[in-house]
Amino acid sequence: MFTILWDGQMEKVSEIMDKKLVAISHDASLKSALKLAKTAGVGMLPILDGDRLVGMVGTDDIQHYISKDPGRGEESVDTLSKAPVFLEANETRQSAMAKIIKNGLSRMPVVESRSTMRCLGTVNSTDLLKASADDQSEQAK
Numbered sequence: 783m784f785t786i787l788w789d790g791q792m793e794k795v796s797e798i799m800d801k802k803l804v805a806i807s808h809d810a811s812l813k814s815a816l817k818l819a820k821t822a823g824v825g826m827l828p829i830l831d832g833d834r835l836v837g838m839v840g841t842d843d844i845q846h847y848i849s850k851d852p853g854r855g856e857e858s859v860d861t862l863s864k865a866p867v868f869l870e871a872n873e874t875r876q877s878a879m880a881k882i883i884k885n886g887l888s889r890m891p892v893v894e895s896r897s898t899m900r901c902l903g904t905v906n907s908t909d910l911l912k913a914s915a916d917d918q919s920e921q922a923k
């Protein structure tokens with residue numbers, strides 16, 4: 783296991799997350815989700831009901847589903863929704879990296895807490911690596 787430190791304390795996910803959330807409403811169509819994901823350049827979209835995280839959908843899953851029948855795609859994203867894998871805002875970067883690796887994801891939604899599931903943003907593996915590299919640069923000074 784690795785340790786990521788900043789001034790002797792573990793930095794929280796909320797300090798490095800991207801607050802520009804690219805997500806889709808639970809009642810949006812699969813086609814609109816695919817279009818949004820492609821436009822934003824992401825492979826996974828958090829599914830929200832208001833501001834609450836209720837699921838996730840991947841572009842590969844949508845494309846595979848639609849390819850079976852070109853008439854498909856108007857169904858709600860709930861059709862392919864998976865249980866959300868997420869980070870809590872107060873988790874450490876170390877914990878975030880471990881979850882991203884364990885789940886084979888490159889990006890994960892960040893929620894306020896497990897009890898509220900209020901989606902605040904996302905963290906990707908590049909954000910975590912950059913923060914770690916920045917730490918090492920600071921420590922080398």
